[in-house]
Amino acid sequence: MKYTLTLVLSFVLNAAALSQDLTASELLERAIAYHDPDGQWVTFNDAFTVVMTRPNSPKRESRVAINLPEDYFSLEAERDTITTQYIIDQSDCQMLYQGELIDGTVAQSTDMSCERGAMYKNYYTYLYGLPMKLRDPGTNINHPVEQKEFQGKQYLVLKATYNADVGSDVWYFYFHPETYALQVYQFYKTNESGEMLPDSGEYILLSEEATVSGIKMPKVRAWYYNKDNQYLATDTLVD
Incomplete structure (x- = not known):
């Protein structure tokens, strides 16, 4: 039991240290390298x-x-x-x-x-096209990388906001702390003052992978409301 707790504590501390060392741009580049290792998205x-x-x-x-x-x-x-x-x-x-x-x-x-x-x-x-689409003009990822627990798992989290002509939602992207695979994303609506509404929006759990033109895409996406975890729908990539 003590050995297991030591491993868990070590993992959490290492992930926290990594989130402090990585900038948002560095985390995004590592995630893109995982999902689009040969840079195929621009010619998709x-x-x-x-x-x-x-x-x-x-x-x-x-x-x-x-x-x-x-x-x-x-x-x-x-x-x-x-x-x-x-x-x-x-x-x-x-x-x-x-x-x-x-x-x-x-x-x-x-x-x-x-x-x-x-x-x-x-x-x-x-x-x-995620996470490659986070490079698009009007997307702002210049926020500190966070280390968060979500549904019992540890992630490195990237926050994205958008220029007014692009969008008003606030998005969070959850990456595996070792592989940098995108595994969860979540968005919230904002009010007229630009303040995030905590009971709004949805989160999407990603599982399995399918490779399309060299790009690793989520095979299964399950959608839930943020406010009450109510299940909405599942999208499955079948070919």
Whole structure:
């Protein structure tokens, strides 16, 4: 028992010392080296399928295609035999419902819009491009690296805030203290004064990995509310 406690104490002290030595930029570079060891993200051009499951709701299967050099994005989703697709090709937006190209008038009845398509583009590119996306202009990571315990595990934590034209949420990214793998992220909303709202937002637990074009992405992402730990949904990368 004493031996086990000594090992645990040693691990915690070493992690704390490491968090004091690393700057935010250094931690980010080590995390990127783990997830994107060959620097493939900037030329990413691939597709993958994500299955979302949530309580009391049919699953949604989404085929995501991202071509960063060409500024191209496509999302084809199927739920309950209904298929929708957004294609964002640079500034051009197309929407398809049940395989048929639709215009803005029809889109209103299907709850589709080019604004929603742009939101999906940002959503998938951001979450599956982490931690590399933390290099983007308007992202501020010049905060001290923290050592935190979350659900019984120790992490090195990076805080990110954003310029007003990018976003208002406050994000925390939890990295394994030895491998620097991203394993949890968490965000909070802010009020009009920029103050973080502690009962807002969600946290996302990452587990398993899938390698897509040389990049280690989370295979499973489970979403929960911060305020009460209520489970929301799970996204699973299937290919």
